Every structure is written in C-alpha cells, then in structure tokens.
Amino acid sequence: MIRRMLDMSSEGDSKNILLVDDDPNIRRFLSESLRLHGYKVHSFEEADAALKALDNHDFDLALLDILLPGTNGLQLCRKLRALPKTSELPVIMMTAFYKQADHIRDAREQYGATDYLLKPFPLKTLHEKIEALIGAPTATPGSARLSIQGELSETSLPRILHNLYSLRATGLLHMENEDIKKVIYIRNGYPIFARSNLVREFLGQILVRTGTLSEENMEKSLEVARENGQRHGMALIEMGLITPHQLNDILRNQVLEKLLDIFSWPDGKYRFIQAREFKQGVTSIDLSPANLILQGLREHASRDQVLKMLEPHLDHYLQQAENPLYRFQEIQLSAGEQRIMASCQGKTTLREILKQFLLSRKEAEPLLATLLSTGILEGRVEPEMASDDSPCDEAEDIRTRRESFLKDYAWMMEQDYFTLLGVSESDPRDQIRKSYYSLVKQYHPDRFFEQDVLPDLKDKVNALFQRISDAHETLSDATAKARYVSDRKEGAPRSTTSLETILQAETAFQKGIVLFRGKRYDEAQKAFAEALELSPNEAEYIMYQTWSAYKSNANATDVIINTRKHLMRAIELNPKLSLAYLYLGYICKDEGNEKEAQRRFERAIQCNPNCTEALRELRLMSMRKGKAGKEKKGLFGKMFS
Template sequence: MPPTLLCVDADRSYCEILARAFEAEGYRVHTAHDGEAALAAARALRPDLVTLDVMLPKRDGFAVLEAMRTAEAGGPRTPVLFLAGGAATPAYRARAEALGASGIVTKPVPLDRLLSLVAGELESRSRATARRAAQQAPAPAARSVSGPLLEGSLAEVGFPALLHHLHGLRATGVLHLQCGKKKKKIQLAEGRPVAVKSNLVQETLGQLLAASGKISLDVMHESLLRVQRGEGLHGQILVAMHMLDEEDLAHALRHQAEEKLLEVFEWADGRFRFDRGARLSGGNVLSLKESPANLVLRGVMTRVTPDAIDAFFAAHAEEYVAPSEAPFYRFQDVDLDAAAEALLARVDGTRTLDDLLPLDERSRRLLYALHAVARIECRPAPAPAPTVRQPAPPDEASAAPGAQAPRAPRHEPASMHAPRAPQRADVPPAAPRRAEAAHAPASPRSAAAAAPPPAARPPAPGAAPRVAPPPRPARSDAGRLRPDPLVETPAHRAAAAAYVAPAAPRAPAPDEDALRAELSGMSERLRGRDYFAVLGVTRTATDEQIRDAYFALAKRTHPDRFSGASEALRRAAEDLFSLVSRAYETLGHRDRRNEYLRAEMTRERDRAEVEEGERALRAELCFQKGVGALKRKAYGEAREQFEQAVKHYPQEGEYHAYLGYALWLADPGAIGSVHEARQHLLRGRKLAPSSDKPYLFLGRLYKAEGKDAQAEKMFQRAVELDPDCVDAIRELRLIDMRRQRSKSLVQRILRR
C-alpha cells in the first residue's frame, strides 16, 4: 500500500499542484485548506507524512501540530514538514523543533528539493517503524524524468497561477495544454518559459504576417507552395523572396512565439499536464527579456477574459487585501506605473476588495494580476492600521506555542494566487481529495454564488475606523459583479494594454554585462561580512532603518532581475538574495538582533556559502576578466581566464563558447587549436541552446574556413535567439551582399 500524504495549504492552487505532483510520485494524497480541517483529516487518516502551511485560517500550523502531538502521546509521531510563506525566523525554527517537526522550508521551494525531502523522510520512517514497514512499501523511487508529473484542469488552477507556481517551484520540463482542439506545449527551464509550440493555423508565421499586413495573401500562398516543394523553411523563403530581411524575420519569429504563449491566457478552461525533465522538440524560441511575474502581468492585463476577473472579485469580495509577506514574492520584478503604485498603496490589509470599489477595468485587472503573482494576498481578517506599507516579519511574542487566539494580521494565511471559492461545510474534511468537491470547485463563480453571505465582522482591535465605501457596481442574481461598460466591449484589451505601459518612459534594462558587473561587485562586498555589513547598517540602527535597507537590497538582488541571464549568474543571484534574506531574518527584530550581538563575539562564523554558489561566483569573476581581455584583443589572456571559468563551472555553456572563440583567435592557423575551439563551441551550443553566442562564434569559425552555408545557418540561428544580435545581423547582410554581387557577375558573363 503506498504511503498516504496530507497536503495542507491555504492557497488552493498551490495545494492542488503539490497534491498532483505527489500523486505522480505514487503517493495517496489528501488535502485541507484550514487548521480545523487539517486537524480533523490528520486524526481520521493517520497519514504517513503531512506538509503543513504555517499560516492557516482558523488554526495556525503550529497549533495544528501541537494538537496532533497531544493526540499522539505515547505512540508514533507523524512526520510533519512545515512550509513557511514568509521568513522562516529563528523563532519559527525553534517552535518547529520543539514540536518535533521534520523541518521548515520557506516557499517557494524547488519541486525537486521538496520531493526529495518527502521521499527521504518517508524512507527514514519506513526503516524506523517496524509496523509501518510491514504494512506499507517503502517510499517510491523517483519517476523517470520524462514521465508525467502533474496534470489537472485549468478551470481549477488558472493559467496565470499555474505559470507562477511552476516558476516558484523552479520546474524544468514541458507543460502540455489543451482546450478543445487547441493544443500547445511550453518548454520551461527552472520555471521560465523558453520555447513554445502550437497547433493553431492562425499562429503560423505566414498567417501572422498576413494578418499584420507585412505580406499579402498571394505572397503567403506562393511561399507556402515553395515550402511544400522542400525549398526551405517559411521564413527563409520569405527572405529569399525579398519580402523580409533577416532583422524583420527575427522580430516576426519573436512575435509569433510570444503570441503562441499569450493566447493561453484567454483560455477559460482546458487541461494541463507537466512532464518533468522532458524536452520540447521544435517550436519557437521565447527570447523573453521580462521576468516571469511581468509576463503574467502582461498576459492578465491584455488577454485574460472579463469573466475570470469577475470571478476573482466575486470569490474574494469580502476578504482583506494586504501586501505579501514572503520576501521572494514581495520583491519580485513587477513593473508598475505611478497609478498602479498609488492603487497598491491602498492595499494595506485594512480594506476588503469590495472596499476598494469602484475600480476601472485596468485597476481590476491589476489587482487580479498582483494576486496571481502573490504580490498581494487575500486574508479573512483585517490588519491594524499600518505605520508603513510593508508588514514586518513575525516576532517571538506572537509565536507562543499553541496560540489559537486571533493573531496579528501578518500571521494570517494568504490566498496567494488563483481565485478560489469558499470551502463548503457539508463535505467531511478528511474525505479523499478526488472526491472532495469543496476543495476543487468546477467553477469559482458557481461556488461563490452558492456560498452564503458572510456575517458582518466587528472591526479588529486597533484597526482604523471603517469608512463607508463609495457606491459599488451592482451584483447579478448569481452573485457576480456586473462588469462595467469597458469590460463588455472589445476595447477592454486596448485599455488594459495601455495601462501596462508606464506613464513615464522607463530606463532601458541593463544588459547582461552590466548585471554581471553589478552582481559581482555586490558579491565581493557582501560575502564573508557580518549581517550588519551585509545590509549596510550600523549596530545601532532601528528596526525601520534595517527594514528600509533590506527592502532596497532585496530588490537589487532578487533572482527575477537575472531571469534571462546565464545559469551561473542566476545561481549567484539566488545565493546572494538568500544571504540578504538571512541577514534580515536575524536583524529585523530587536530581540533577535540583540541575541546576534551577544553571540557575535563567542561563536565561530560559518563564512562558507554553498560550494556550487562559490564556484559560480569564481567562474563569473574569471569570465568577466576574460571578456575584458577579449575586448582588448589580448586573446592569450582571454583564453586563460575562460579556461579558469570552465574549470570552476563546467556546466555553463557560454563559458565553453567564449573559450572556444578565444582559442581560435589566439592561434587561428593551428589545426589542433581550431579543432579544440570547435569542440568547445559545440559543447557550448549543447549546454546553452537558447544563447546566441555559441552560434555567432561558430558562424565566424565556419566563415573563416570557407563554409559559407554553415556559417549563414549559424548566424540566422543567433538572430532568431536574439533579434538584437547586431554582429550576426551584420554578418548576414555581408553574406547577402556577396551573393548579390556574385549573381550580377554571372549575369554579366552570360550576356557576353
């Protein structure tokens, strides 16, 4: 009999995704979404392991575990793994250890790590408990990386929430999507979309170009006939017909890929399946420069249907909206204009969604998007009037074991992502998830309509007086907000798109070289320093000064800023963000700060970071020096630096590509050097298939060897991956000029 897991989380979308992931590993999974339901399920099911959200409504996670331990007195203890949405403070860790928890991890936790923790804990339990070992098989081994990991309905987990959660889980694989006859596949790399494939005829290159007026229907049909005759790819044929140049083609392919992805935001239902570790063959490369959160924001603002927005407001109308507690979500890269920032300033935990009404269509979409990416949360109880917009992390006073009294609002649970309906009271909480209609309603709107109206709540102690809100939009008999005229017209997309563009022009995003230099400078300054130096504050700084310093530094080091960079750079950013977060967890509260100061003189500091992160940083430093030497044409020095970068971090494809290029430039006439250079370039192309540099350098090598056809293909691929690759565009234009001169010469000879 497979092990039984109880998955408890206030966020139904997140809970659903985790449950399906655990089921794919062979476990029997049940779910619950509040403390009372979790405790009832634990008593009825006697699960082999519980994943338990710390911040739950009705009873927090620590109170649930305390009650479980009381009931288990004298018997075997159920392993419990805490998932903390905010900072896993020392007080949290101390409480978890005192209650015998298996551990506490901060969300978002990579899926591979979570599955490994669960499997390891179940394996230890199976060895330690003879009775369990006799009745149950050991925890199942990891599935093949190409096997289906999780699947479900887009009506239960909306596409914005699904994309957001897969990014938080750092999922790598292929996401299969189907809605009726529509089928799409999205390749994810650590949660970032990098390629997409579609079966829609209207999303083919010719159809998109014809619809935009770039080519005529006659040209489209003629070029398609040439494709059928095997003369080449559609884009290349259009270039040969002089309908497009290489730069136009690159931009058209990028637009095609983005259209295939953004169209999914319009789906109201459908099915999804995620194949962990799988690779997508073919498809369009997504050269997205924006963070995953900004991608979700753009999709919601321009594509999500008005019905989905209405369903969100109906499901959460009486809940209080507040900024997210989790540092990872709070500081993710989300571009907001002045109007959006002004609206976000009103989200302080003291107002419900209804209190914020009336809102125009753009503001409604913005709130939905910010909720989808967990920038804001919906809570059942109000917060006290805040002194600053962002809430401080929990303190020890509110963390007394077993406390069940109403907590400070920053401890209240968050419905962080997709709209969800209230849980029905007539379904037993311990029932299996598949039969638990209340845990996965088929329609958020229908569930919201069936839910009884909530009772009036008295203001929380210390809360600001409730002011009567302005007139709200009327509700229909179904309980859904009636859309304003803008929603009902086809112009809602244009209005939403106009909102996405900031009112003031944004500064151009820094290129990767600038990000490398910035991150390396911060790493050299912060690593090995005490936590006060990490945050850049004095030992006499106040809580507010420390919080302000942390907010500023967390935004600069957030991994989303480096989402389009190399793997080594992303890993170094994640390590640095983790260091900054640990510093704030320790210094952000006066009692913890004093404890740190008292222990500072007696403890031996652990200055070593994760080995892989250290190697990544050393590799980055060598790589930067190599790039500088390459610009100075000091090819021998560049080769030595790139060799060191490859030695420190051999799995980074760009390091191999630059090393191969430097080897060739240092000694272009030596057969051995050329062969070694080609091997490194091919290795770089394999390790970094979405980077333009291996293709650009291979193209130059083939060009020098007189292999013009192969060189042209490499340059074309480089432009496809990065339409702004000026060097590859220049090389293609030179090739085209030589081809035209050659044709002219042949024509002159034939005339004679």
Template sequence: MQPEPIQAQSDTDKVPFLASSSQGDLSSSPLPRLILRLYGLRFSGELTLLQHSIRKSFIFKNGAPVQSESNLAGDSMTAFLSRSSPLNATEQLKIRQQKERTGGHEGLALIELGLIEPASLFELLQKQTQSALWECFGWASGSYVLNKKVHTDERLAPFQSDPMRLVQEGLSRYWNVERLLQELQENFYLYPVIHPHLGKMVKRVSLPLDCQPRLWNPRLNFSQNLADTELSPSTLSALWVLKECGGFRFLDSHANETTQPEARVLPQVKIESKKKQASSLKVIPDTKNGGNAPLSNFRTELTARKSAAESKDYYGLLGCSPKANNRELRKAYLAAAKKFHPDTLGRRGLATLRDETADLFARLTDAFELLSDPARRQAYDEGHTEEKDNLEANRVAGAELLYQKAKVLLRMGNFREAIAYLQEAIGLFPEESTFHSDLGWALYKKTPSEPEAAREALDCAIEIMPQDPLSHSRQAVVCRALGDTCRSEEALLRAQEIETASTRT
C-alpha cells in the first residue's frame, strides 16, 4: 500500500525547482532532509547524486524511491544479491552473458537463470534501492540533480518504500548519536507543539513507549520531556524524522509564561517548598551502571590512575608529588596497592572491576621500583619533562572533548550517559571544578537519585573553586534532600554572598 504523503513545513522548506530540473549541494542540503522534502512534494522523476567519480541515480514515484542505478560495480543487483546468497564465478559469468542477450536488464537475466523468483524481483529492487540510498547518508560532500522529465514505470508504484521509515533506518545506521544530537540541539530549550496528525506519523517510525510525543507535557521544554528517555540512535533518528515532517514544531520559551528557565542560584522559597518531598526521598543503589557512591568514586579514581599509567606519569600513577622523598614514595605506593589490589575488591563490593585493576596493580609495582632507584628516577625526571608537557596538553584537550559531549547529554536530560563522560573527563583532568560540579548535579538529578555521591562531587568542586556560586547553590539543594537543613542554608547563603559580591564588582 502506498504511504500517505506528508506536507512540506513551509514554502521556504520546499526544494527550489528551476523549470523542470534543480540542483544543489549535499553539504547544505543533507540527503535525508532532501528525501523527506521530495516526499512532501510527491516528486516523480530522477534524483542523481554525484561525488567525485561516483554517480548514483534514483527514480522516485509520488515522492518515494522505487529504483536505483549506479556506475559502481558493487551497487549492481548481482552484487547486492551476492551479499545475502553468495554467487560463484560461473553464475556471475552466466548473469553477464544473459544480461547482454536481454538488452542489459539485469533483473530479467536473474529470473531467466532461475536465481530469483519473478515475484521476488520487485522486493529485491526495493531493498537494493534502500541500501544504495543509505550508503549516501554518510556523504559529507557532493551534489544532487533533480529531473522531473524522467519517465517512471507505473508497475513499480506498489513497491515504493515508506520514506519516513527509510530515512529513520538510514540515519540510525549512518549518523552517530553526536550528529543526531547536534541536529536537535537548537530545539533543546524550546517548547514542543504537537501537530494533530502526529499519531499517524508515529505509527510509521519506530519509537519506544517512553518517548511518545503525544504524552509530552507542553509546560516542559524539549530536553525536559526527554529526561527519562534512553537516547539510542533509533530513537533520535525517529525524533529527527518527525520534526522534519512537521509532526511537532517549537515555540520560544518566552511564549510560555508558565515555564521559567532554571535559575542559576535557587531561591530559598524553592528549597523550602520541596522539604517534605526531599526528606522522604528513597535512594536505590544502581549497581548495574555504577550507581552506588563507592563504585562511582572508585571508578573515577581508577580512570585517573589508568590515564596516568598510559601517559607514563608515574608520580600521578602512585598519587604522590614529583618532589616526594623515598619515605613518601613508599607510603603512596602502599596506599595505592592496598586500594587497587584485585583480591580486596570482592569484600568491598567492587568485584566487577577486578580485571581492570589487575593490570593497574602491576603498573603500580613497576612505577614504584623505577622511582625507588635513584639513578633510574633521575633519568626518568630528566627525559620526561618535554614528553610530559605534550601529554599534559593532550590530557586537557581530551578531557574538554569528553566534557562537551557530557554537556549535550545534560541538556537533553540524559544524566546517566552524561555521568560516564564526566567521570572520564575527571579521570583525565581532575583539577577542573566544573567537571566535579556537573557530575554532582547529574548524580542528584538522575533516576534513582544519588545525593550522597552528589554531595561528595560538589565538595570537590567547591574545594577547587570556592568562589563558584553555582556549586554552592547545587550543594544547598542536595543537602536539603539529605535532610541536612543547616548546611543547606549555609551553602545557599554563601552562594548569594558570592553573587552579590560579583554584582558589586
């Protein structure tokens, strides 16, 4: 059955046809968006994609792709068929000979040789066309040409692919999570307005039950509505398709007077209003994903030590200063060996990290033996300075990259995945207070909440940067949830003092 057409969102979104043909650049009009625009216009004709010497052509009927051609041997119907049921050299030779006798029709040659059933030809054409389009989703450059004059075979109409489902599947295969998040990022803090026909659109894509746009709260922004959703490539690609097809549009936050953006410093009245709710909060340890505080903190320190080992920073690996004397060196080694000895993990509830710590424990011993030898330590100190500077720069850059990914996930309300990135960033660069502050807030906001671990992370942030009002205000909320009213009020007062002093300055 032919899928129902969608409407272009606006006149400016339509493909700008020039007489009977049009052309453009794929870098400014990505192929997935172009396919949905053609579907909205019910385009019938030929779409040609060009990249360097590669040329691929697709026949569209009423906005849906029905047939493809390519100048690449790997895109032929024979090659596509070989991926599912390998053809030997003799069969491939017979196909080429039969193709020449039938005037170049590869599908007819396959039928006459008995390699496929006649009823399977159109299904094979459909799958081949889908695969050829998907492979072009990853093109970062190239151009396209549209031609409305090309004749389309009416017999192919019943075998059209649903463009919405086709685009979703292609995006989940060829666009990673980071790119999909970037595409949706501009709408994170806007408020969704649902189209009346969204229900029909949702049936044509694959969405989990906890991410149904019809159940979204109009008083919450886009990221808040997705706070409890697992943002897999399939889910993100479905949301992208629905947005592009006009299933929902967005309003600026100022248009919704009932919703206010999150304040940087939370006022006293908000904390008081949540007192009863916070005092009854039940914390459930999440042992599967490092949810309990001991496992979370241990994993963070383990990541930092492993990073030091890989960069050959033996002082960082042992946890001591480069100026440490032999006694301090031995003390640091014994403390680290006790903490990371694989045999001690089981009784501390950390047995899942046994394999990771076994290698680290061996490196601890090697580092201690090297630094305990005066001659080897001197050679290490003299030859490691320049290398260490380069590694330090790489360490900071790597931590910043991880933090930027975490920020995107935090805006989406995906606290669980953000925590993993933040812990890695802290492992690389523990001196940055912002990493600890955001980690603490993510631990508190995730479900189930971890206020104890959140307080520890925020304590670290405040110790590094005592004049950061955001960390103090977050600490006030977390302490209130833990029932520590006195410390909560102190933290809030401190945050307000810092803000006031900053304003005066």
C-alpha cells in the first residue's frame, strides 16, 4: 500500500511542496521540517502516486529523490516538464550518488531539474534553496521544534542513524524500551553522547564491573561527590582513585556502551527532537555513524535483527556505491571483512555472497547489513557488465599510482585556493561545490587507504585532502572568501616542484627513516636535511630533521630552542602530527615542566590514540604522582602523630 502524508494544518494561501522519496523516515523528517517553516507538504513514496496528485493540487515546487522505485526521480522530472501544468515548476533533485559535474549538468539539461541537493545536506541548506526559488512561505512558520517519532520494529536504529546523518541533523534522539530510557545527542548527523537511566551504565557501576574500583571506594566517592556537590568523576580524581586521563577514557567507553546496548533492542520507541546546540562539556565520542552501526550490529544485535535488514536485498547484485559522502566515514574493517567487501563488485547477489562466506557468516552478515544501511554498498537488479580491461601487474600499478599522486600533490599544494579548485573569483557557490566534489572523489583518503594503497604517504594524502577542504570552506563563505582575496599577494610567483624532485625528496626521507630507527641520528639528520632542501614545507621532514638534530646534541641551548621552534612549525603545517607533540613533551619533561609535558603527551594521544610512547609517559607521570602523594601523606602523618 502506498503511504502518503498530507499535512492539513496550514490553510489558506500556504505554498505547496510536492515531496517524493521512497524512504519513509526521510519523508517524515523533511515534511515536518517544511511544515514548521510554514509550507504545506504533499508527500509520496513513488512517482505514479505523485503524478496522480497533480489532478487535485497545484504545487509551487517539487522536491524529488533521484533513486525512486519504478519511475526514478529524473524520469519523473522529465514527465513534469512535459505537462503544461508543471512545465515551469521549480524542481530540486536530491541525490547521494550523482556527484560529478557532468551528472548534475545532465540532470538540468536532459531532465529539466532546476537545482540539486547533495546528500547529506543540512536542513538549513534545503530551506535556503527553496526560499531562493519560490520565496519565503506565506504561512507563519511554527514555533515548535522539529519532532519525529516511531517504532523500532518499523525503523531500525541503523536506519534512523543513517537518516539523521543524511540530513546532517542536530538534536536529541530519545529511545525507550519498557522501563529503559536513553537519550542520544546528535550533532551534524554524528552521535556524540548518550544518557541512560540504567543503573549498570552509571559510572561507578562500570568502574566496579571492570575492576577499576572496589565497592567500598565507589560508595565513599559517591558520598564525597554528594557532600561537595560535584560530579562523581571529579570526586574520584580528587580522591586519587583515577587519573584525569583514565577518567576521559572511561567516560568515552561509558558513552559508547550506552549507545551500543540499544542495538540489542528488538523493539521500542524513538523520538527525535531537533535542537541548535548542546551545553558545553559533554564527553564526546569520536566515531562515525557507519563505524558505530558496524560495531553495534557485530557485537550487540541478534542475528534475527541482522537478517531482517538483509532480507530485502538477497537477490540484488551488491556493488560499492559511487557515493563519497558515505564512504568518507572511517570504518574499521578486519582483514576478513575487507575481503568480503572486496567481493561486492556488482556481479554477485547478496544471497550468493552469503553462501560464499558461509563459514564466516558471523562476520559477513553484520558487515553487509551495515554497508547496505549506510549506502556504502548498493543493491542493483541487474549485474555489472564485465570489463574488457586486462589486469595489470599489481606492483607496477602501485608504482604508477604513487608517482601520479606525488606529481599531483607537488602541484596542488602550491596553488592558491582558486587555482586548486579550478574556479574563478566570480564563480558562484554552486560551481565551487561542483569543483570540490570532483576533487574529493579523486583525492579522498578512503580511495587510497581502503585497500592499504600507499600507506607510507598517509600524511601527504591527508594534508592534500585537508587543503582541498580548506579551499572549499573558505571560498563557499562570502566573508571568508573576501578576506582571502584581500590577503592574497597579487602577482606572487608560484613555485612548481617536478615529480623527479618529489621522488628524490621521498627517497632521501625514507633513507633517513631507516637511519633514525637504527638510532644513527647524525646520518639521519643529513638525509632529512636533503629531503627538506628539495621540499622545504613538508611537516614530517621538518619534524624528523629537527628531532634527529636534537638527539645528536640534546644539551646545547641553541639546539633546544631551535628544536622547539621547528617542531611548532611542523605542527603549524600539520596540526595532527602526533610525534611532534610527543617530542615537545619530551623536551618539557627534560626541562622539569611536567604540567606542560603532560599536556603535550595528551595532545599526542588525541591525534593518535595508538601513540604508545605518549601513553607510557602519562602512566609514568601518574605513578610518580601517586608515589609522591603517599610520601607526602606519610610525612604529614609523622609530623602530627
């Protein structure tokens, strides 16, 4: 049965919007948001029902998803253009798959689309586009906040999280299962925090359950927290039962545990309430929706829940979607999961893939459910046509890709933002966005790291993508763009670095790394200096050359000053260079400045949680503080005994 939602609360001359999307949750989110802004919305899940509605209604704008069952959104747009009644109707297409400029151009020229929205998009962007096309709503916008609710038996948690990410939503997602109540904080589509009424998920209970805290100390710390009117975590720190670093890790794990537990619910209710922002100070987790969904399905959901998600796709041919905005999410896959994902080339159905990995179904089923629910994989009715290209030698392919990337990197990192994106100062924001997505599809880190290609160039890949993103962010904002244009040095000469120079620099750098690991710091310093001479603005080169010089002569005052200066320069070029913070921490520690050293080590861990050297230093600091506290307590005990 075709589900149709028609909002009748706004009467009179309200502007009418035709909304067509086969995802019921997306329809509900968009309908409610538009209604609250004063529009009247007629919502349908497929094209034929939408066309029939033209007999009884006049519309001011159509909002169409491209991927519709049966007649797709582009075909529907063409049919609207062929009807006299809707030949001039503004049409906005929504898509997560048609990113390239030629796709967008085709949507406009061949099918008659007026504008487009690339998923995921903020609701604010949608309202701005609609208002630009048909003006502000004539009805008075509602004062209530957007609120959507439903049953988990109808819409799974992975689907809800996917939809919130698609709309870059910010708000509170209330979850309820009998007496259990939880609230998930969503910021720009990402789950960042959670509250729960389950006693076993309280901080003290988690610490006792993991053996970090005894029952007796938990009770004492709760009493101290109540007496001082403070949070339990701060009381635990003041009592010396845990360190601030431990508390931060524990709180993040606590939030994650609260979130993952919801994946085990077979049913329940949900309600999302839109908000602008949250109070400061909540402990945020750093986990993409895709990674959270995978972890939840893999470790907490029942097999019946997972199979229910897979059932509609069993006879579809699975293929990795041409959809960068979902594949950009970092998703941690095991070697087995990578093999499963690599088998999805559009030539095999889901049913066949599950048979192929029958012995590892516990791994395959939640993985495929995650990839399908997040749009990383798509199911197609027909198989992908076989390619006539003959396979090339893997080593030669990697060498070619390496040289190609380094050549692009050398040129792109030295260009101004306009040249980098291939736009002019007069180009509109839409053109800037098109150019950005074209570059993103080619240079996003996922493209290089999904199959462990070019791992030694990870920092360069990330640096290039960051520059592309900075260019887009700056030129998309009118104020920032004007400031950038003003600050540019007119006529400043651009240096160009040849591929040969880049390769020479990388060769010298790799030689330096080998020497550095062998603690041959004098020789390593010379190799890094050679790399720096060829490429003077590489953060990694600066950091390693500086630290090699320091290790060669750590006692010289001028060396210490220069080391600090150059490490800060490396951080300026690459703020996520964890080893630079680690080395600064070592210097502060040698100078006796433990407070600053601790701050640097903690920053290193924030940049790279696997920075074992920084973790070791923080543990040693904690042990020293604990020992000093005991000695101080003992001394005072003797004085007053």
